[in-house]
Amino acid sequence: MSPFWRKKKQQVCVIGLDGVPYTLVKRFTEDGTMPALAEIVRAGHLSKMCVTLPEISAVSWPSFMTGKNPGWHSIFGFTDLKPNSYSLRFPSFGDLRAPTIWDKIGERRKRSVVINQPSTYPARPIEGVLISGFVAISLCKAVHPPSILPKLEQDGYIIDIDTTRAKDHAYLTGELVKTLDSRERITNYFWENEDWDFFEVVVTGTDRLHHYLWDALDNETHPYHKMFLDYYRRVDAFVGRMYSRFRKLTDTADPTPGFFILSDHGFTGVRQEFYLNNWLKKEGFLKLQTPDADSIEAIAEGTRAFALDPSRIYLNMVGKHPKGSVKPEDVRPILTDIKAGLSELSLDGERIMQHVFERDAVYDGPFASQGPDLVAVSNYGFDIKGSLKQPKLFGRSVLTGMHTWDDAFLWSAHKPPENLNITDVAGMIMQHME
Amino acid sequence: MKGFTIWFTGLSGSGKSTLSRKIEEILLERGLKVEVLDGDVIRTNLSKGLGFSKEDRDINIRRIGFVCHLLTRNDVVAIAAAISPYRAIRDENRKLIGSFVEIYCRCPIDALKKRDPKGLYEKALRGEIKGFTGVDDPYEEPLDAEIVVETDKETVDQSLNKIVKTLEILGHIPPSGKQEYSDEEEEKIKERLRSLGYI
Ligand SMILES: Nc1ncnc2c1ncn2[C@@H]1O[C@H](COP(=O)(O)OP(=O)(O)O)[C@@H](O)[C@H]1O
Ligand SMILES: [Mg+2]
Numbered sequence: 001m002s003p004f005w006r007k008k009k010q011q012v013c014v015i016g017l018d019g020v021p022y023t024l025v026k027r028f029t030e031d032g033t034m035p036a037l038a039e040i041v042r043a044g045h046l047s048k049m050c051v052t053l054p055e056i057s058a059v060s061w062p063s064f065m066t067g068k069n070p071g072w073h074s075i076f077g078f079t080d081l082k083p084n085s086y087s088l089r090f091p092s093f094g095d096l097r098a099p100t101i102w103d104k105i106g107e108r109r110k111r112s113v114v115i116n117q118p119s120t121y122p123a124r125p126i127e128g129v130l131i132s133g134f135v136a137i138s139l140c141k142a143v144h145p146p147s148i149l150p151k152l153e154q155d156g157y158i159i160d161i162d163t164t165r166a167k168d169h170a171y172l173t174g175e176l177v178k179t180l181d182s183r184e185r186i187t188n189y190f191w192e193n194e195d196w197d198f199f200e201v202v203v204t205g206t207d208r209l210h211h212y213l214w215d216a217l218d219n220e221t222h223p224y225h226k227m228f229l230d231y232y233r234r235v236d237a238f239v240g241r242m243y244s245r246f247r248k249l250t251d252t253a254d255p256t257p258g259f260f261i262l263s264d265h266g267f268t269g270v271r272q273e274f275y276l277n278n279w280l281k282k283e284g285f286l287k288l289q290t291p292d293a294d295s296i297e298a299i300a301e302g303t304r305a306f307a308l309d310p311s312r313i314y315l316n317m318v319g320k321h322p323k324g325s326v327k328p329e330d331v332r333p334i335l336t337d338i339k340a341g342l343s344e345l346s347l348d349g350e351r352i353m354q355h356v357f358e359r360d361a362v363y364d365g366p367f368a369s370q371g372p373d374l375v376a377v378s379n380y381g382f383d384i385k386g387s388l389k390q391p392k393l394f395g396r397s398v399l400t401g402m403h404t405w406d407d408a409f410l411w412s413a414h415k416p417p418e419n420l421n422i423t424d425v426a427g428m429i430m431q432h433m434e
Numbered sequence: 435m436k437g438f439t440i441w442f443t444g445l446s447g448s449g450k451s452t453l454s455r456k457i458e459e460i461l462l463e464r465g466l467k468v469e470v471l472d473g474d475v476i477r478t479n480l481s482k483g484l485g486f487s488k489e490d491r492d493i494n495i496r497r498i499g500f501v502c503h504l505l506t507r508n509d510v511v512a513i514a515a516a517i518s519p520y521r522a523i524r525d526e527n528r529k530l531i532g533s534f535v536e537i538y539c540r541c542p543i544d545a546l547k548k549r550d551p552k553g554l555y556e557k558a559l560r561g562e563i564k565g566f567t568g569v570d571d572p573y574e575e576p577l578d579a580e581i582v583v584e585t586d587k588e589t590v591d592q593s594l595n596k597i598v599k600t601l602e603i604l605g606h607i608p609p610s611g612k613q614e615y616s617d618e619e620e621e622k623i624k625e626r627l628r629s630l631g632y633i
Binding site: 074097135 | 588592626
């Protein structure tokens with residue numbers, strides 16, 4: 001039967017590589033570490049991409065899947081405040097306030113297979129298959145439809161490595177490989193056994209590797225240097241296999257429209273962690289009930305501002321927060337003071353902050369007002385944290401890598417828009433599926 | 435949960451009834467007690483016989499406000515959906531009720547004329563209905579409504595999301611996300627976030 005009988009399906013395949021910087025893709029495709037990706041890169045457009053703020057997966061992936069900034073989807077971090085309180089809550093997929101790309105695809109009766117998508121836990125029904133990624137806890141709540149659960153269990157599907165044990169680098173690297181293999185087996189299964197128009201799989205191991213072993217990348221004497229490169233070779237081979245089978249399936253030549261590869265933020269090495277709440281405390285913006293209180297739950301009267309991880313600053317507004325003390329007319333001078341103070345801040349002659357954004361500059365949409373009043377972006381090397389558990393302004397931990405906001409990447413067959421942002425990708429995908 | 439009043443205001447056809455019914459569904463699903471007082475319905479019973487003079491309109495809105503007050507203090511969520519064109523009377527109700535969330539359904543008159551689901555604007559413009567709010571009768575916009583929905587720009591779902599999310603943030607209703615994680619799960623999530631330096 002002639003294939004011309006059938007209307008050609010406009011299929012899309014998206015590969016997510018969590019936390020992989022544009023600069024690293026460039027380097028590894030040029031130095032031979034990632035030969036398969038190098039060939040793909042030659043055939044299309046590898047672009048540097050900015051992401052929404054703060055530059056963490058909890059926010060970036062929702063911005064990708066909705067094509068909107070957090071002012072629309074309303075996820076501003078891994079944490080937010082419980083109403084009328086200073087204690088933390090952990091937004092879930094149910095908090096997402098904008099339709100996802102596969103919701104829109106589903107409205108047209110097209111099917112999606114989405115594997116290991118972070119920020120989709122607990123899974124909810126979509127037209128097709130969804131397997132949630134980080135912070136998914138139990139597999140039975142991480143899948144739709146429930147009927148796929150036995151297959152995943154039988155196959156020993158691994159959602160994520162146990163990061164609480166990742167300090168043990170032998171464990172970490174072993175688990176990363178196991179997890180990637182398990183991901184690929186399940187990917188193959190659904191590729192073959194589902195009827196789909198949109199297929200997406202996200203590799204999150206790259207992000208985990210970077211957090212704990214970024215220092216191994218450039219240090220050839222590091223005991224895990226070879227493992228670092230080896231993991232990337234495995235990822236490269238996986239991406240290469242996905243690319244060639246997509247081409248076979250869609251019967252397209254280079255540059256294979258419909259194929260997309262992206263990351264949700266970049267990465268760089270940590271020189272020092274910078275503890276934002278400690279700074280707010282030192283400058284008198286944040287007051288705690290006892291000097292050694294280690295959480296903003298212990299906020300005291302008179303607090304003008306506090307921070308939530310990693311880099312979100314909220315003014316302690318009257319009427320909005322239980323111990324609010326800032327009135328609308330005080331907002332401007334406080335914002336100005338905080339911005340000025342942070343901009344001046346330096347360590348060994350180097351400025352900590354690249355930019356401190358006001359809310360309106362980075363968010364619009366119906367939920368913008370629920371976002372932070374300020375979002376800080378640091379210079380590479382200074383990792384901003386909200387933690388009050390550290391004694392000083394600066395410090396180090398077991399983590400050697402930190403996120404960057406202006407160094408994510410997108411590979412696409414067609415040239416993407418100028419000043420590319422992660423919120424643009426959904427539109428490019430939808431355009432292809434029209 | 436404590437009772438409170440959701441007070442919709444806006445021109446005819448701006449979306450008050452549509453949104454109030456949808457909100458009712460969502461709140462019922464979350465286990466709250468809910469009562470909707472729709473202006474069009476109230477005029478057939480509680481306010482039967484009242485006309486559209488300023489005086490009659492004020493009586494109508496005060497009556498609805500009083501019922502909302504009774505419901506609210508009995509831990510019911512009262513949802514009023516009436517044009518309620520006069521700011522002073524809305525503010526009177528706000529004072530009386532206390533726990534009060536005003537939602538302004540903003541929609542430019544041109545969009546309403548196009549939408550005109552009940553054909554009322556057409557009649558009003560032809561002069562067949564006199565004293566029609568927004569055409570030849572005043573409407574005073576709220577100055578500080580808790581929520582403004584722009585129903586000519588937003589879809590019903592977007593407006594709805596905005597309202598629900600704000601009610602959550604204001605602490606009037608429990609956040610939907612909160613019930614999605616068990617305490618045990620929340621502990622595990624915290625542990626993982628900590629191990630990656632996210633909290
Ligand atoms: N964002 C929106 N919110 C509410 N209604 C909307 C919205 N967008 C379009 N509409 C349409 O506008 C009309 C509003 O009518 P209705 O709810 O009866 O208005 P009212 O009760 O204010 O007179 C409905 O047909 C509804 O489908
Ligand atoms: Mg109505």
